[in-house]
Amino acid sequence: MTTSVTSIHFAPLQGYTDAMFRSLHNELWGGIAAYYTPFVRIEKGAFRRKDLADIAPAANVGVPVVPQMLPRDADELCRLADLFIDNRYTRADINMACPFPPVALHGRGAGLLPHPDAVERILEATRRYPELSFSVKMRLGWDDADDCMRLAPLLNDYSLHHVTLHPRIGKMQYKGTPSIEAFEAFGEVCRLPLIYNGDIVSVGGITRLHELFPWLSGVMIGRGLLAAPQLAAAYAAGDTRLFSPSVVSRLQHFHNALYDRLQATSQGESQLMLRLHALWQYFLPDAPRRERKSLLKARDAASYRRAAAILFDSWHEACNSDED
Ligand SMILES: Cc1cc2nc3c(=O)[nH]c(=O)nc-3n(C[C@H](O)[C@H](O)[C@H](O)COP(=O)(O)O)c2cc1C
CATH class of the missing domain: 3.20.20.70 (Aldolase class I)
Structure with a gap:
């Protein structure tokens, strides 16, 4: 080995x-x-x-x-x-x-x-x-x-x-x-x-x-x-498992920080939405499928933020029940 x-x-x-x-x-x-x-x-x-x-x-x-x-x-x-x-x-x-x-x-x-x-x-x-x-x-x-x-x-x-x-x-x-x-x-x-x-x-x-x-x-x-x-x-860290409740919490933190920085540097909401949609082309494909799909349908910042919060909540729940 x-x-x-x-x-x-x-x-x-x-x-x-x-x-x-x-x-x-x-x-x-x-x-x-x-x-x-x-x-x-x-x-x-x-x-x-x-x-x-x-x-x-x-x-x-x-x-x-x-x-x-x-x-x-x-x-x-x-x-x-x-x-x-x-x-x-x-x-x-x-x-x-x-x-x-x-x-x-x-x-x-x-x-x-x-x-x-x-x-x-x-x-x-x-x-x-x-x-x-x-x-x-x-x-x-x-x-x-x-x-x-x-x-x-x-x-x-x-x-x-x-x-x-x-x-x-x-x-x-x-x-x-x-x-x-x-x-x-x-x-x-x-x-x-x-x-x-x-x-x-x-x-x-x-x-x-x-x-x-x-x-x-x-x-x-x-x-x-x-x-x-x-x-x-x-x-x-020698950790072969990529997702756990604590990792999902950190991913949410990473996503939210990324969102804040993208928002601060975008010229208006439509540019922000374009940049977020581009990000999710590759970002977190293992997130719960239904919630990911809803997030990709968001057309304005407020509904995007709501969809993102729901996505991470449900991912967290799924990981917690996997742990049980
Ligand atoms: C959207 C996108 C942009 C890329 N931009 C660059 C780049 O600027 N310079 C570069 O050398 N390779 C670029 N690549 C290639 C990647 O660096 C990498 O070689 C390729 O994605 C294969 O590695 P991966 O399977 O780990 O992604 C890009 C690839 C993609 C998908």
Whole structure:
């Protein structure tokens, strides 16, 4: 049996894991070695205002944050690296994983993977920044799962902090099953610390990966941590059961704090409702089904708050009766 624990990294999720979410998660749950920001990119020659706000040191105090960049070439890498240094970061993650066609078809994210020359120019530019330690987040390839095998010798030539591999190809987006076999094959040729990412949703899932690949440097979890924000803390505590009355009370507290912060930063009730509905796309799928459905039907803040209170009450009751 493996007794050591693996480190858990919170995956970047554009539209979900902004500075507000990250700091609240870190404060109320913790158990995360690093929170990656959604990608920072150059758009029409400039940085986006929301990205600048998201990586600002004042918005990230006390949280182990790694800013992520989405460069197309060496020039963009340098501009983004300078920005991160100006914001006092010493780590940077390079996105070679985004499968979104408008990104990938313009040679960014997973669109870089079939082009070793372009990847090499980007990696070569990292050498100009000894003060930044770079990691790479990637997929198996864009439409060929062997892209990563061709890139491995190149990646090995750079002193990267680590590589995170999401073992799907870009064209799969998030459909189909991540390939454990392809991850293992990459692990055999990659000499850099390696992190696994993809479809981890339970403490058992983390443990299985750790047992399968004891040499792993960690696991990165995205949607699984939106579904169960307590997942990393439960793993650290050696608790395989994700839900208990006390966890449901803490989830309610987390939800209410999130609600208050979203309300304080939304421009009006309809924006607040849009943001809440987006959150629940991935949030707490294990909550009682009927109450979750009613909550999703709420069209104004007052009925949303009522529906949320009912949901947590009935979840609490269900957990209490499971305990009996
Ligand atoms: C809504 C959404 C937004 C995402 N945004 C980013 C991003 O900004 N940068 C990135 O590298 N990956 C992004 N991803 C991919 C995730 O980081 C992660 O690799 C993917 O969800 C698989 O991990 P999971 O199964 O643990 O969620 C995003 C995924 C989703 C679903």
